[in-house]
Amino acid sequence: MGTINSALSLTTGALDADQAALSVIANNVANANTTGYIEETPDWQENQPISVGGIQVGDGVTETGATSQRDRVLEERLDQQQQLASASSARLTALNSMQALFTPDSGSSSSTAGDIGSDITGFFDSFSSLESDPTDNALREQVLSSASTLAGDISSAANSLNAQSASLDQESSGIVNQVNSLTGAIGQLNLQIQSTSPDADAGTLEDQRQQDLSQLSQLIGINQVSTENNGLSVTTTSGQLLVSEGQSFQLTTGTVHGITDFFLGGTDITSELATGGGQLGGYLTARDVDIPGALSSLDQLAYGISTSVNAQNNSGTDLDGVTGTVANPLHIFNEPATVAGSAANMSVSMTDPNQIAAAGAGSGSGDNSNAEAIAGLAGQTIVSGQTPINYYSNFVSTLGATVSEVETENTAQNASVTQLQTQSNAQSSVNLNDEAAAMSKLETSYQAASQVFTLLNTIMASALNLGEETAVS
Amino acid sequence: MHPAKPELKELVVEASRALARLDATQLEELAFSCQALTRTRNPEDPDERTHMARQARDAVADMAVFARVLEATRANLNVMNRLRELRAVQLEYTERQARAGGGAEGGHGDH
Numbered sequence: 001m002g003t004i005n006s007a008l009s010l011t012t013g014a015l016d017a018d019q020a021a022l023s024v025i026a027n028n029v030a031n032a033n034t035t036g037y038i039e040e041t042p043d044w045q046e047n048q049p050i051s052v053g054g055i056q057v058g059d060g061v062t063e064t065g066a067t068s069q070r071d072r073v074l075e076e077r078l079d080q081q082q083q084l085a086s087a088s089s090a091r092l093t094a095l096n097s098m099q100a101l102f103t104p105d106s107g108s109s110s111s112t113a114g115d116i117g118s119d120i121t122g123f124f125d126s127f128s129s130l131e132s133d134p135t136d137n138a139l140r141e142q143v144l145s146s147a148s149t150l151a152g153d154i155s156s157a158a159n160s161l162n163a164q165s166a167s168l169d170q171e172s173s174g175i176v177n178q179v180n181s182l183t184g185a186i187g188q189l190n191l192q193i194q195s196t197s198p199d200a201d202a203g204t205l206e207d208q209r210q211q212d213l214s215q216l217s218q219l220i221g222i223n224q225v226s227t228e229n230n231g232l233s234v235t236t237t238s239g240q241l242l243v244s245e246g247q248s249f250q251l252t253t254g255t256v257h258g259i260t261d262f263f264l265g266g267t268d269i270t271s272e273l274a275t276g277g278g279q280l281g282g283y284l285t286a287r288d289v290d291i292p293g294a295l296s297s298l299d300q301l302a303y304g305i306s307t308s309v310n311a312q313n314n315s316g317t318d319l320d321g322v323t324g325t326v327a328n329p330l331h332i333f334n335e336p337a338t339v340a341g342s343a344a345n346m347s348v349s350m351t352d353p354n355q356i357a358a359a360g361a362g363s364g365s366g367d368n369s370n371a372e373a374i375a376g377l378a379g380q381t382i383v384s385g386q387t388p389i390n391y392y393s394n395f396v397s398t399l400g401a402t403v404s405e406v407e408t409e410n411t412a413q414n415a416s417v418t419q420l421q422t423q424s425n426a427q428s429s430v431n432l433n434d435e436a437a438a439m440s441k442l443e444t445s446y447q448a449a450s451q452v453f454t455l456l457n458t459i460m461a462s463a464l465n466l467g468e469e470t471a472v473s
Numbered sequence: 474m475h476p477a478k479p480e481l482k483e484l485v486v487e488a489s490r491a492l493a494r495l496d497a498t499q500l501e502e503l504a505f506s507c508q509a510l511t512r513t514r515n516p517e518d519p520d521e522r523t524h525m526a527r528q529a530r531d532a533v534a535d536m537a538v539f540a541r542v543l544e545a546t547r548a549n550l551n552v553m554n555r556l557r558e559l560r561a562v563q564l565e566y567t568e569r570q571a572r573a574g575g576g577a578e579g580g581h582g583d584h
Contacts, residue, residue, distance in 0.1 A: 073559070077552045081545075404534060412541030415493030419549050422495055439553055441495050446546050448500035449492040453543055455507035456485060459514075460536060463481075463525035 071424075075210055076224055078420040079217035083277035085413035086218045090282025091290070092410050094168060095403045098294055101160055102396050113157035117396070119150040120305070120388050124378035130358055131368040131375065135319065140353035147332050151346040154302050158343035161291050161298070165259075168287040173253050173260045175219050175280045179242075180250045182216045186234060187248035194229045194245065206230075221276025238272035240264045259287070290402070297395045298343035304383030304391070306333035306346060309374060316357030316370030323361055330355050481528040484510075485535040489542045 104114040126146040130139045189209040196205070209232065216222055221237035227245055234243040242249055242264075252263045261270045262280075274284035310331040314324035324330035334349045336342040350356070359367035383391040419442065426438030484503060491499040515521055 071556065073552065073556050077549070408534070408538045408541055411489070411538045412545050415489065415542040416545035416549060418493045419495055419546060423549070423553060439557065441497055442546075442550055442553060444497040445492060445495040445500055446543075446550050448497050448504055449488060449543055449546065451504045452488045452500055452507055453539060455504060455511065456481070456488070456532075456536065456539070459481065459507065459511060459525075460529040460532060463522075463529035 072224075072226065074420065074424055075213075078417065078424055079214055079222070079224070080277075081413060081416045081420055082214065083217040083221050083281070085410065085417050086279045087221070087277040087282040087285070088406055088410035088413055090279045091286050092282075092403070092406045094164065094283070094286030095290060095399075095406055097164060098161065098290065099399055099403050101157055102399065113153050113160060116150070116153050116157065116301075117389065117392055119146070119153050120378070120392060122146045123150045123305075124375050124388075127371050127375035130356070130371045134358035134368045134371055135365055137353060140319070140356050140358075143356055144332070144348060144350060144353050147350075148348045150305070151302075151333060151348050154298060154343050155346045158295060158298050158302075158346075161295050162344065165287050165291045168283045168291075169260050172262075172280055172283045172287065175283070176251045176253055176262065179216065179219050179280075180248075182212050182219070183234065183242045183248040183250070186212050186216070186232070186243050187246050190231050190243065191246040194231050197230060218278060220273060220278040220280045222278075236264070236269065236272060237276035238269070240267070240269055240272065294395075294399065295343065296340075297391075299339050299341065300384050301343065301388065301391055301395070302346040303336050303339045303342040305388055306336055306342065308377050308380075308382040309333060310335055312370065312374045312377060313357045315361060316373075317359040317361055317363055317365070317367070318357045319354040319365050321365060322355075324357065330357050332356070480531070481510075481525075482532040482535055485532045485539050489535065489539045492539070492542050492546055 101113050102116070104118070105112055123143075123146045126139070126143045130136070130143055133139060186209055189205055189212065193205050193209065197203075213222070213224065213232075213234070216234070222242065223235045223237055223239070225233040225235070227233055231245040232243070233241065233245065235241050240249075242251075249264060253260050254263060255261070256268070261268050262273050263269065270284065270288070273280055274288055275281065310329070310333055313332050314330050316330075317323050318330055322330070329335070330350075332348060332350045334345060334347045336345065356371075358371035359365055360369035360373075363369065378389065379387055381387055386394065423438055423442060484506060488500065488503050490496075491503065514525065
């Protein structure tokens with residue numbers, strides 16, 4: 001090869017390489033605002049040196065393609081944090097709705113589920129009032145009215161929770177179609193990537209696959225396993241296969257005990273999906289754990305009050321001198337047969353106020369001993385070993401604590417996602433110096449935050465201790 | 474009265490926000506504020522003791538959030554450090570291969 005030709009060839013090659021690299025950069029600029037696009041950098045390969053007069057001379061470079069500045073480890077960490085954040089966010093939304101149900105509405109003139117606490121007090125107080133004049137019809141009407149308000153608010157709360165559960169059930173079913181569509185797309189992309197780019201980064205195709213994975217991880221909890229030739233398997237967090245290279249496995253739904261269950265290949269994986277994360281995990285946790293827990297508490301409350309009050313009223317004598325019997329019981333509330341369903345079915349069955357047995361068994365209608373006994377039930381442990389008002393207060397406090405706990409988790413997870421996105425942007429969009437700077441920023445922020453935390457912790461511990469001393473002294 | 478001092482709760486909430494944004498400058502400023510708060514406190518003043526105890530109680534929930542964000546940041550930092558180590562190993566391996574040049578190919582034959 002002649003020297004001039006070699007030199008020309010070298011220059012032409014370098015120009016071609018520059019041109020190709022410029023195309024890669026132009027593509028980056030054009031896609032600067034494309035969601036999920038990862039910046040590509042040109043790959044350079046040194047050409048074999050040529051020999052000129054026995055001396056080895058470099059033969060320039062060739063642009064061999066482009067590589068996206070992606071990082072699978074970071075992307076997976078981001079996906080994992082996103083699925084946790086999505087789960088806690090979906091659960092928090094449901095919990096906030098539940099909590100709102102049990103929050104008194106000061107602006108409302110009608111009684112609501114939020115007034116159950118004052119309803120309980122009002123109901124037992126109405127018996128205390130009846131003690132003063134057991135024959136007074138207005139006071140008797142007041143007892144039935146307050147019983148009706150209590151029963152109405154408890155059953156309304158239970159029905160609202162059931163409606164919320166049905167709504168979450170519907171939302172959860174809707175997610176399945178999105179999941180199946182995404183797993184199908186990931187399978188197809190796997191095939192394309194494996195056939196077109198088994199040994200190198202597949203650029204846009206990998207961007208699309210990553211975007212689909214990111215969306216999928218917001219919907220359900222997933223694990224990703226890299227396979228040969230740039231392939232990828234996706235499983236649920238408990239290991240059920242969703243995508244195996246080119247093949248995807250569809251989630252299906254079916255109704256079990258009145259609610260939607262989720263199946264993969266004939267296996268019911270509902271509980272695994274509930275704990276796995278993603279929006280679906282959050283919805284299912286609210287539907288299968290939080291709402292049934294609240295309903296169960298309301299059932300216990302309704303059952304305890306209804307059965308105890310009915311039994312006590314049945315043991316007394318009403319205004320007409322009648323004492324309740326098995327065949328003709330003097331029940332104020334609809335007597336529940338089982339604990340489950342007691343709240344939703346709670347209602348006042350007594351229509352005649354004269355049937356309120358204010359008098360003790362065998363006593364005259366002017367006696368108030370049984371009214372006193374019923375009023376006294378307010379201070380007795382008739383609901384799962386607690387007084388009715390304490391039981392209800394504990395239920396509301398526990399719900400509040402759960403909301404607060406999930407809120408804390410969600411805030412921390414969202415913060416973590418924000419941090420990882422900052423790191424991811426630094427990894428995929430800028431040069432190595434900026435990448436190092438981003439890493440340093442993370443480290444510095446962590447160190448500074450640790451210092452702030454230590455200082456705040458000391459101040460708070462000291463302030464709380466001093467506060468206690470003040471209170472004691 | 475304590476007109477100029479920020480509430481403890483505000484400091485804690487701002488610290489969580491700054492950490493989420495990785496705003497190291499703001500975090501360093503917050504550290505100074507905390508140090509100043511420690512210096513200017515007068516534990517002998519009963520009013521201030523009660524005032525600080527109230528502030529601390531108000532800030533407990535936000536402190537729990539801050540602790541969780543800090544925990545998540547440490548986990549993220551671990552991931553990033555691990556990633557950096559992996560990259561360093563990868564880079565070293567690539568450089569070694571490049572130095573070995575064509576001979577390396579022969580060395581990795583079908584043995």
